[in-house]
Amino acid sequence: MTTIRFASYNLLDYGLSDTAEATARYERVHEVIRNLGADVVAVQEVIADDPDDEGGPDKAALAGKKLAQLAEATGLEYEHAPGKPALAVGNHRFHVGLLWKPGIEPAGGFRTYSGTNVWHSLVTLDLDVGAARPLRHGAFHATPFGRYRRADEFERVLSTMTRPDNRPPGLIGGDWNSVSADRVFKPGCVSEDDAEPDRWVYYDPDPYTGLDADRQPRQWHGDLVYQTKWEYNDVGERRWWADREPGEVLYAGGLRDVAAALNAPWKTTVGHWPTGDPFGARRIDAVRVTHEVVDALRDYAVVDSELALTASDHLPVLVDYDPAAIPAQEA
Template identity: 35%
Template sequence: MPGPTQLRGTSSAFGAAGLPDPHGVGGEVTAEVVGILSYNLKDYGKSAVATRRQQHELLRFERPDVLCLQEIWDDSDDLSVLGRHVATIAEALGMRGMAVPARRSHCHMAILWRPEFAALSQRSHGLTLWHGLGVVQLDIGAPVPLRVAVTHLAPWDPEQRLADVRTITGLLSDPAAATVIAGDWNSFGADHTYDPEPDWSQLAPHKVWRHVRWSDAPDTAPRADRRPAELLRRSGLHDAAPHLGAPWQATGGHMGADLSRRLDAFWTTRPQALRGYHVIDTSAARLLSDHLPIRIDLDPTALGTGSAGSR
């Protein structure tokens, strides 16, 4: 099985401290890495054709080895449109993919990968989850298979988000498996020193309850509900951005309808394999979706050992 190809980086890439940054002069990669990108497309399919084509161009430029997508629109009963949308994206990028239906929403998901990678298994979980969970196990030429998952937590209900993460960790927290979970978590990081408490006065009062810990006392100051991220952390998973010490950067809120938050994140059982993290924050990306794409680079030779290097 062919190994990972060399990838093109961007100027915003952040390499692991004490490790060679794979991105050399001019954005060229100087070491073999596997690039995984996560992107909430904001109603792909309901959006304009021109917007979709520009999103294809953005993704072609990034050339990910694995791509995790959220918000692919299909409100048909048989979800036939979802399959066509995923096929269109796969053809545009020269990738293979699986659609991940969202059983309680019209906003579906997908995972795509390079055709050189063999998909050893594909699973979709959705009955108890708000949107769902897609999982593919890939042979990328590494010492062990790479398990990649995509998810999208509930936008309005903190209790549902926590319940979803209970299911996700139950399925994917096995330290023996090399796992990366990409998602729009609609939530906050576990550590308030990295993901600061937002200025709740900037959000319409009727929306605040969607994001905070409930209190029966109406005058209680709002406090971000960090339980989903804390459960992921206690289950042995590692949040890529703070693990690498990357400067905090929002992935949502740039369109003005939401708080400036890091909604999107990668969690992994192999933090020692992380070689880079960045938010794709360009003027084009800011116009194409209410989420900015995020990317990690992994060293496939470091996937064979268990979780280490906790922060």
């Protein structure tokens, strides 16, 4: 059995600065990617702004150049056609792209979404990885603000990956900027004192309730309006919890979170960065797959090496799948 490894990695402001400190961190990012052993890599936060001077290269050209630099540094391919990077240029300075090992061939299906569709951007490309048919691979970066917009964006991602019925099976890696709503089965148990029934529970715990890293009750702060729902009782006390509605769109629509599909050991992907994270440790980076790929999944991991912890504020996510286990067509 030959497996394919797909990775998703938010690079943290890749290419924003040319200072010695930033350049050293980019080198760590390159080393992390080289160490992943990934066949296909979805990346987020390739940075490029429109230049201040008129007549200079535009944002798309600058972003393409930075994706090319990333590809060269990691030994990966990045052009879906000659001179055409597999890059989605976002509304702002944050862009997403796809990289793949030499020997894997693009097979069409290149599409990008930004503008009114997506706050940052979304890119898809069909790749020949040795399956019975080309498989769609995608990279996505969700909005950090706007809980309702985020849910709308997830509908766009869902439609891109699951419609029409004759579209290729696929995988998409992203910084989803929200907590998953995928469930896992929790068997019941019987003790001397009580019986707990079988039930389905969220794979991800709620990161915004309970205790913080110092084992103290979590406190409310204003930035939580971007990530939670809340209510007040009649004496003005506030209660809050994770907003999972964007994730519900993906779960109900059938775009499965690999970590939950395999019920893999839970690991955070953010919250470790030295400058601190007001939202705490949580898992917002994930790979999602269409239903045809679920039975082909073989492994899932979050890379939390010392190098990865110092390279970006996000940790890479790895998914191994067997392309031979994906059906040539719907039964």
